[in-house]
Amino acid sequence: MTPRARAGFITLFLLPASALYALFVVIPVVQAFAFSLYRWRGISANRTFIGLENFQQLFNDPLVWRALSHNLLLFVGTSVVILTVSLALAHAVGAESALARFLRSVYLFPQVISLVVVAILWMFILNPSFGILNATLKAVGLKEWAITWLGNPYTALASIGVAHVWHALGFYIMLFAAALRTIPTDVMEAATLDGATGLVRLRYVTLPLLWAVLRIALVYMAIGTMNIFSLVFLMTQGGPDRATEVMLTYLYEQAFKHSEFGYATALAVVNFVLVMALSGAILTLFRHNPQEGRG
Amino acid sequence: MSAQVTRLAQWRQSKVWRKRIATAVVYVVLIALSISFLAPFALMVSTSLKTEDRIFTEHIEWIPNPIRWQNYTEALQSFPFLLYLRNTLFVCALVVVGTVISSALPAYGFARLRWKGRDVMFLIMLATIMLPAQVTMLPVFVMFRNLGWTGTYLPLVVPPFFGSAFAIFLLRQFFLTIPQELSDAARIDGCSEWRIFWQIIVPLSVPALATVALFAFIGAWTDFINPLVYLTDESTYTLAVGLQTFVGRHSSEWNLLMAAATVVTLPLMVVFFFTQKLFIEGITLTGIKG
Numbered sequence: 001m002t003p004r005a006r007a008g009f010i011t012l013f014l015l016p017a018s019a020l021y022a023l024f025v026v027i028p029v030v031q032a033f034a035f036s037l038y039r040w041r042g043i044s045a046n047r048t049f050i051g052l053e054n055f056q057q058l059f060n061d062p063l064v065w066r067a068l069s070h071n072l073l074l075f076v077g078t079s080v081v082i083l084t085v086s087l088a089l090a091h092a093v094g095a096e097s098a099l100a101r102f103l104r105s106v107y108l109f110p111q112v113i114s115l116v117v118v119a120i121l122w123m124f125i126l127n128p129s130f131g132i133l134n135a136t137l138k139a140v141g142l143k144e145w146a147i148t149w150l151g152n153p154y155t156a157l158a159s160i161g162v163a164h165v166w167h168a169l170g171f172y173i174m175l176f177a178a179a180l181r182t183i184p185t186d187v188m189e190a191a192t193l194d195g196a197t198g199l200v201r202l203r204y205v206t207l208p209l210l211w212a213v214l215r216i217a218l219v220y221m222a223i224g225t226m227n228i229f230s231l232v233f234l235m236t237q238g239g240p241d242r243a244t245e246v247m248l249t250y251l252y253e254q255a256f257k258h259s260e261f262g263y264a265t266a267l268a269v270v271n272f273v274l275v276m277a278l279s280g281a282i283l284t285l286f287r288h289n290p291q292e293g294r295g
Numbered sequence: 296m297s298a299q300v301t302r303l304a305q306w307r308q309s310k311v312w313r314k315r316i317a318t319a320v321v322y323v324v325l326i327a328l329s330i331s332f333l334a335p336f337a338l339m340v341s342t343s344l345k346t347e348d349r350i351f352t353e354h355i356e357w358i359p360n361p362i363r364w365q366n367y368t369e370a371l372q373s374f375p376f377l378l379y380l381r382n383t384l385f386v387c388a389l390v391v392v393g394t395v396i397s398s399a400l401p402a403y404g405f406a407r408l409r410w411k412g413r414d415v416m417f418l419i420m421l422a423t424i425m426l427p428a429q430v431t432m433l434p435v436f437v438m439f440r441n442l443g444w445t446g447t448y449l450p451l452v453v454p455p456f457f458g459s460a461f462a463i464f465l466l467r468q469f470f471l472t473i474p475q476e477l478s479d480a481a482r483i484d485g486c487s488e489w490r491i492f493w494q495i496i497v498p499l500s501v502p503a504l505a506t507v508a509l510f511a512f513i514g515a516w517t518d519f520i521n522p523l524v525y526l527t528d529e530s531t532y533t534l535a536v537g538l539q540t541f542v543g544r545h546s547s548e549w550n551l552l553m554a555a556a557t558v559v560t561l562p563l564m565v566v567f568f569f570t571q572k573l574f575i576e577g578i579t580l581t582g583i584k585g
Binding site for chain 1: 321322324325326328329332333334335336338339342350351355423429430431432433434435437438457460513516517519520524534535536538539542549552553556559560563564566567571574575578
């Protein structure tokens with residue numbers, strides 16, 4: 001193929017996709033930054049340039065801070081649970097037996113069902129008067145523990161966190177199980193022969209070898225919880241009394257209930273910058289594998 | 296001497312036993328965990344078959360008595376399931392076709408061709424995976440509104456025809472694993488790039504293409520936010536938003552609601568059952584080799 005034909009071919013392969021990609025991704029991003037500088041009620045065509053006023057308003061909006069704190073709480077809470085449980089389970093179901101294979105797909109299953117169904121299931125389980133959780137609590141004599149889980153400002157966010165963990169866990173189990181399989185068995189055997197078993201082996205052999213995957217997993221978790229929307233929207237709509245309001249439910253409210261497109265886009269931009277900052281912080285913080293480069 | 300030997304044998308024996316017991320404990324814990332993992336599904340199915348007065352009992356009834364199959368017919372009647380199923384399948388089909396075709400070509404360009412600026416372009420594209428759809432949601436919404444596309448399926452099915460960054464990434468990772476010698480040999484034989492793509496790379500990449508198709512299908516089937524934002528007419532709803540409206544109207548009839556949820560989940564259960572290997576490969580491909 002002549003260089004010229006080759007160039008033409010490459011253009012043919014990439015140009016349509018890149019051009020249209022630009023249309024749906026790059027231009028909207030630029031626009032997002034532009035929109036956030038306007039006061040713009042979504043329905044009308046006229047918008048007023050107000051510079052950084054939206055951002056100023058946003059920093060003085062206590063609801064934004066509250067929503068953000070809920071996102072961060074969800075991130076910290078669910079990632080600790082997901083990391084511990086999924087690492088342990090990945091270890092346990094890594095074997096090549098029929099039972100292990102079956103268990104792997106059991107954990108993965110919630111991943112493929114609709115979040116609407118996930119929300120329905122957990123609303124049913126957590127139903128205050130008759131849900132299975134409260135029924136169980138009453139049955140074992142913990143009557144005073146049976147509360148309105150989703151209606152109580154102190155437990156609503158945690159309840160959503162539980163549903164989120166149930167939904168997301170399988171993905172991380174698979175991720176870690178696959179990574180564990182890449183560790184050569186002789187490394188593990190050598191470590192075991194040297195007396196490294198159980199937690200010691202986990203700490204000094206397994207975790208360092210999984211370091212790269214752990215970092216990526218943490219970034220995924222950060223992205224997942226900073227952008228959580230459907231579960232909250234479906235289970236509590238941000239309530240009770242905004243106790244579960246997160247960045248994106250607040251954005252949705254501003255955009256589609258109050259038609260505050262300018263303000264909502266400013267929220268989106270801030271959320272995006274925060275996600276990037278958080279991911280960057282995770283990657284930097286965990287850059288150095290603690291077991292590497294130690295003489 | 297012989298005492299020592301027996302003690303050694305005993306010690307070995309006990310070690311074997313300890314290991315067996317440990318494995319047994321691990322499996323008991325695992326099975327207990329997976330039962331609690333599956334409990335919500337069991338509860339969904341069993342509630343979907345209960346009579347209204349048996350839904351909430353002091354002790355949970357896992358096996359409904361009496362079984363009320365009419366819940367399903369009633370749920371399907373109070374909610375245009377077949378219509379929503381048809382809408383969902385229509386959207387899913389277009390999304391799958393669009394994603395596979397329009398992602399395979401750029402992925403090939405990124406993985407198998409050498410050109411100036413390729414790596415920079417690839418990085419830019421990767422960065423957009425990190426970009427939450429919510430950032431672009433409003434500008435894209437405004438664009439579709441200006442085009443007069445709101446209330447139609449176009450905002451749901453047209454963007455996949457312009458490639459999905461995630462699918463391009465996944466396919467590129469897979470294309471990279473195909474030996475370069477195959478393409479080189481074909482080039483020497485005078486094969487055009489287009490034919491290399493169609494007759495060598497595509498046939499070798501069926502599993503990866505199927506994984507991309509599967510992810511696109513599940514994504515479109517379970518997508519909630521896009522139909523919520525763009526579909527205005529109830530007769531155009533997909534199952535996810537349709538189910539949500541059903542929840543709003545029958546919030547106290549848990550047996551009907553669970554019947555509807557079961558019916559919406561069932562097709563995915565079947566798809567998942569037959570494709571879990573692809574699913575797992577997809578996760579592996581994006582997590583490890585990335």
